[in-house]
Amino acid sequence: MARIVIAGCGSVGACIGYHLALLGARDVVLADRAGIASGSTGKAMGGIRQQFSTAAEVRLARESIAFFEELGSSWFQQVGYLFLATTPEGLAELEARRELQAKLGVPVERVAPRFVAGLNVDDVLGAVFCATDGVADPPALTREIVRRAAELGVDVRQHTDARDLERDVLVIAAGAHSSEFGVELPIRPLARQLLETEPIRDLPPDLPMVIEAETGFHFRRRDDCLRIAMPDAEPRWGFEETVDEAVFADRLERLAHRYPPAAEAGIAHAWAGLYDMTPDAHPIIGPVADGLYAACGFSGHGFMQSPAVGRAVAAELLRGEPDLDLTPYRLERFDGDARFPEALVL
Numbered sequence: 500m501a502r503i504v505i506a507g508c509g510s511v512g513a514c515i516g517y518h519l520a521l522l523g524a525r526d527v528v529l530a531d532r533a534g535i536a537s538g539s540t541g542k543a544m545g546g547i548r549q550q551f552s553t554a555a556e557v558r559l560a561r562e563s564i565a566f567f568e569e570l571g572s573s574w575f576q577q578v579g580y581l582f583l584a585t586t587p588e589g590l591a592e593l594e595a596r597r598e599l600q601a602k603l604g605v606p607v608e609r610v611a612p613r614f615v616a617g618l619n620v621d622d623v624l625g626a627v628f629c630a631t632d633g634v635a636d637p638p639a640l641t642r643e644i645v646r647r648a649a650e651l652g653v654d655v656r657q658h659t660d661a662r663d664l665e666r667d668v669l670v671i672a673a674g675a676h677s678s679e680f681g682v683e684l685p686i687r688p689l690a691r692q693l694l695e696t697e698p699i700r701d702l703p704p705d706l707p708m709v710i711e712a713e714t715g716f717h718f719r720r721r722d723d724c725l726r727i728a729m730p731d732a733e734p735r736w737g738f739e740e741t742v743d744e745a746v747f748a749d750r751l752e753r754l755a756h757r758y759p760p761a762a763e764a765g766i767a768h769a770w771a772g773l774y775d776m777t778p779d780a781h782p783i784i785g786p787v788a789d790g791l792y793a794a795c796g797f798s799g800h801g802f803m804q805s806p807a808v809g810r811a812v813a814a815e816l817l818r819g820e821p822d823l824d825l826t827p828y829r830l831e832r833f834d835g836d837a838r839f840p841e842a843l844v845l
């Protein structure tokens with residue numbers, strides 16, 4: 500049986516290793532040159548949504564939901580994702596996306612956002628909500644998947660560069676560093692930062708992920724704090740993971756406006772991580788050279804898609820046939836003009 504080495508022990512590499520073992524592969528090495536979840540996975544917001552603007556992204560997220568649900572509520576808090584529109588244009592976009600998502604089977608509906616206690620919706624023209632979306636803890640969950648993979652016989656090696664290992668197939672699941680494997684991949688690192696508030700009393704456990712459609716400002720509950728994020732006004736391309744404190748006051752002002760119970764909270768922690776962006780914000784999944792297979796370029800939404808990706812990649816590697824159509828994610832799509840850019844990168 501072929502020896503498969505996976506480069507990267509983030510959520511994507513971990514899910515591939517786990518599913519390879521579930522399908523009966525017996526010679527799999529899951530290698531990380533640092534440690535488990537030490538890359539973007541350890542920095543992520545932990546949002547799991549099926550609400551995207553393209554069928555290609557909706558499908559990967561939707562195919563992953565059952566896996567998260569089976570893990571149970573201690574791993575996946577299904578609090579829903581609430582998108583708010585404050586302009587007629589924003590509302591029209593939300594509605595168009597809702598129609599696409601509903602056609603693909605996502606249970607997303609128009610709602611009166613007042614059902615979320617404490618939320619200020621005075622300026623909101625309309626909202627959509629998907630109750631089966633939710634939040635999780637990416638590093639903790641990834642460590643659990645790695646533990647299960649190891650139990651099934653996967654050889655987990657931390658502090659090991661995968662490029663140094665003997666193998667028949669090397670799977671590139673190295674996030675923003677996926678261009679370092681001798682094959683040209685159109686992936687650029689983009690820094691994105693998260694802020695975490697000081698503790699806030701009486702945060703409701705079922706507070707959904709709340710997203711302002713027009714600005715991308717969003718927040719979720721994490722224990723007794725809120726995690727907040729928003730795209731930067733000027734995208735920060737490159738590998739530098741510095742925190743920009745200049746935006747703190749603006750983010751707190753937005754939070755106080757949208758969620759007055761948090762008006763007195765300051766920022767307790769902040770960190771930055773890297774999105775591995777492709778030109779169309781869809782991932783690259785599939786063979787990219789002899790003995791090299793890519794599963795990277797997740798453009799800021801790979802955690803929520805990792806279960807479906809892990810399953811499909813494992814099936815393709817072992818049986819030559821993925822269990823879902825991977826055509827939209829092949830590297831070859833960049834050869835022609837066909838582009839289906841995902842617009843909803845948060």
Ligand SMILES: Cc1cc2nc3c(=O)[nH]c(=O)nc-3n(C[C@H](O)[C@H](O)[C@H](O)COP(=O)(O)OP(=O)(O)OC[C@H]3O[C@@H](n4cnc5c(N)ncnc54)[C@H](O)[C@@H]3O)c2cc1C
Pocket residue numbers: 506507508509510511512530531532533534535536537538539540541542543544545546547637659660661662672673674675676691692693771772773774794795797798799800801802803804
């Ligand atoms: C601030 C932030 C917020 C995010 N929020 C969300 C969110 O809400 N929901 C969501 O779904 N996604 C989110 N993401 C994206 C998400 O974190 C990733 O897409 C997802 O975790 C998949 O990561 P990965 O496994 O592809 O890469 P990573 O987690 O970056 O893992 C790659 C690993 O490869 C290792 N590596 C690199 N080179 C080598 C080598 N040569 N040999 C061995 N190992 C190597 C690295 O050490 C690293 O551990 C967010 C990301 C950031 C930065």
